[in-house]
Amino acid sequence: xxxxxxxxxxxxxxxxxFAQAIEVTGGQRVLYCAGQTSVDAExxxxxxxxxxxxxxxxxxxxxxxxxxxxxxxENVVRLIxxxxxxxxxxxxxxxVGERLGKAGRAPASTLLGVQQLFHxxxxxxxxxxxxx
Numbered sequence: 001x002x003x004x005x006x007x008x009x010x011x012x013x014x015x016x017x018f019a020q021a022i023e024v025t026g027g028q029r030v031l032y033c034a035g036q037t038s039v040d041a042e043x044x045x046x047x048x049x050x051x052x053x054x055x056x057x058x059x060x061x062x063x064x065x066x067x068x069x070x071x072x073x074e075n076v077v078r079l080i081x082x083x084x085x086x087x088x089x090x091x092x093x094x095x096v097g098e099r100l101g102k103a104g105r106a107p108a109s110t111l112l113g114v115q116q117l118f119h120x121x122x123x124x125x126x127x128x129x130x131x132x
Contacts, residue, residue: 002027017097018109073103
C-alpha cells in the first residue's frame with residue numbers, strides 16, 4: 001500500500017482543499033484518469049450553464065472511473081482543473097473540497113483557464129492521477 005504525504009510549506013491552500021505537493025512512496029499502482037466532465041452515461045453534456053452542477057457531475061464521473069479501477073477519492077494525488085470560467089469555478093470548487101475532505105485527501109492541484117472544452121456547453125473538466 002502506498003504511503004501518501006502532503007508537502008505544504010504554507011497553510012493558505014488549505015481553504016481551497018489542495019496540497020502544494022504530494023509525496024508517494026511504496027505505491028504499486030498508478031491510475032492516470034482522462035479528464036472528466038459533466039456528461040451523462042452516453043457522453044452527452046448535462047447541466048449547461050450551471051457550474052456547481054457541472055463540477056458535481058464531473059466529480060461523480062471521476063468517482064465512477066476510480067471505482068471501476070478499484071480505487072476511490074482517497075487515492076487521488078493530483079487533480080487538474082480546466083475551466084472556461086475561472087471565477088465561476090472558484091465559487092463552486094467547494095463541492096470538490098467537501099468530497100475530497102470526506103475522503104481525507106487534498107491532492108496537489110492546478111487550475112487552468114481555457115477557451116473551450118470539447119463541447120461548448122461544458123464549463124469544467126477534472127483530470128486526476130490516483131495511486132495505491
